[in-house]
Amino acid sequence: MQPDGSGPVAYSPCRPIHYVVRPDNAPPGGDVLIRTAVERVAEATGLRFVDDGATAEGPTADRPAYQPDRYGRRWAPVLFTWSTSVETPGLLGDVAGTGGSAAVTVDGLSVYVTGEVTLDTEELAPLVATPDGTAVAIGVVTHELAHVVGLGHVDDPTQLMYPSTNLTVTSFAAGDRAGLAALGRGACAPDV
Numbered sequence: 001m002q003p004d005g006s007g008p009v010a011y012s013p014c015r016p017i018h019y020v021v022r023p024d025n026a027p028p029g030g031d032v033l034i035r036t037a038v039e040r041v042a043e044a045t046g047l048r049f050v051d052d053g054a055t056a057e058g059p060t061a062d063r064p065a066y067q068p069d070r071y072g073r074r075w076a077p078v079l080f081t082w083s084t085s086v087e088t089p090g091l092l093g094d095v096a097g098t099g100g101s102a103a104v105t106v107d108g109l110s111v112y113v114t115g116e117v118t119l120d121t122e123e124l125a126p127l128v129a130t131p132d133g134t135a136v137a138i139g140v141v142t143h144e145l146a147h148v149v150g151l152g153h154v155d156d157p158t159q160l161m162y163p164s165t166n167l168t169v170t171s172f173a174a175g176d177r178a179g180l181a182a183l184g185r186g187a188c189a190p191d192v
Helices: 030-045 121-128 133-148 174-183
Strands: 017-022 049-054 078-083 097-106 109-120
Touching: 017 030, 030 049, 030 121, 030 133, 030 174, 078 121, 097 133, 109 121, 109 133, 121 133
Parallel strands: 017 049, 017 078, 078 109
Antiparallel strands: 097 109
């Protein structure tokens, strides 16, 4: 929520969201899962995403939003990583992924500037090997990327943003789309 309570924190629709992928540990077709999720979130929000390619950066709980030695003089791009519960303890148990963003506040306006999606290879690799598993895995990646753009969990099991994976809900439903459309209309902040 904005500091003054006026609305949600969002990415600036005036700036593209750059992202990178650490391909280590990716299941077969992992690139397709990410690309499809990005396309779905872009379509639902109207935000523009730019694929900056591969990175060696790994997941971390305290990822710096600004890494000029790695990414130049700009905000770090959104980071997608394929990980395990050994590397990322937050993936222990039934957690197939995590997603979130970091914001900065300038002149009373909070704007997301970077984020991170960490995907559990141990959960998703066996899933994509099953007949309908790729659709479910795309749903998981899409769910986590929706968290990155600011969408939270909902109590409705017919929505993709329900906290637990529902094998029959693999794409955004009406409530998800309404929330994502609102997040795509965040304040324009080209100079942040």
